[in-house]
Amino acid sequence: MQLKDLFVESIKDNKKLIIGLYVLFIAVFIASWILASPQMQSVAGDITPLNNPQNTGVGPLELFIQNAGGGIMTYLASVFFAIPAIVMVIYNAVNISLIGPLFDTILPNGGIMFILYLIPHGIFEITATILQSTAGILLFKFIWKFIKAWRSSDTDGAGDAYEKTKKILLQSLALMVIATVLLIIAAPIEAYFSLPVSQFLMGVLGLS
Numbered sequence: 001m002q003l004k005d006l007f008v009e010s011i012k013d014n015k016k017l018i019i020g021l022y023v024l025f026i027a028v029f030i031a032s033w034i035l036a037s038p039q040m041q042s043v044a045g046d047i048t049p050l051n052n053p054q055n056t057g058v059g060p061l062e063l064f065i066q067n068a069g070g071g072i073m074t075y076l077a078s079v080f081f082a083i084p085a086i087v088m089v090i091y092n093a094v095n096i097s098l099i100g101p102l103f104d105t106i107l108p109n110g111g112i113m114f115i116l117y118l119i120p121h122g123i124f125e126i127t128a129t130i131l132q133s134t135a136g137i138l139l140f141k142f143i144w145k146f147i148k149a150w151r152s153s154d155t156d157g158a159g160d161a162y163e164k165t166k167k168i169l170l171q172s173l174a175l176m177v178i179a180t181v182l183l184i185i186a187a188p189i190e191a192y193f194s195l196p197v198s199q200f201l202m203g204v205l206g207l208s
Contacts, residue, residue: 078136
């Protein structure tokens, strides 16, 4: 099988899982934003007013290493019943969503500006996070099925068990590769373009 076919097949075969994790991310993101909004009034009082969200001067390499490194750790840790893969989706959704209501309290139309800032790189970065979690779940699925096949009387040893289950492992690795490519794209967008794009759109919408 060619690599291109493997990538396409990996997404098609796990489409429902990918969509399900996306739905989980969006639901947690919205719920966290709503629940956090009242508390952000008190938090904002202790923060110096800012002009730009996420204007930390962090370069694309640092952003990529941070996101890719976290994804790899989650992927490997998902051998423990795929729990870290699910937790990563929830953690990222909560962590990102809390910034929105915070900026909404310290900047005029800050919540809208944050969403506009998030979209350009978030399309790639959040998708990468979802694919990393999907890959982690598949890794656990492979281990589970491999052990089950290895212990089966219908399987001739570990080699035969691997042949019967390797498709799942290859798909998990393929999704990790796709996620890495998406993070490579997202990093320079976040570092150099997301903020100017959000500021431009705020001006176009008359909200700046």
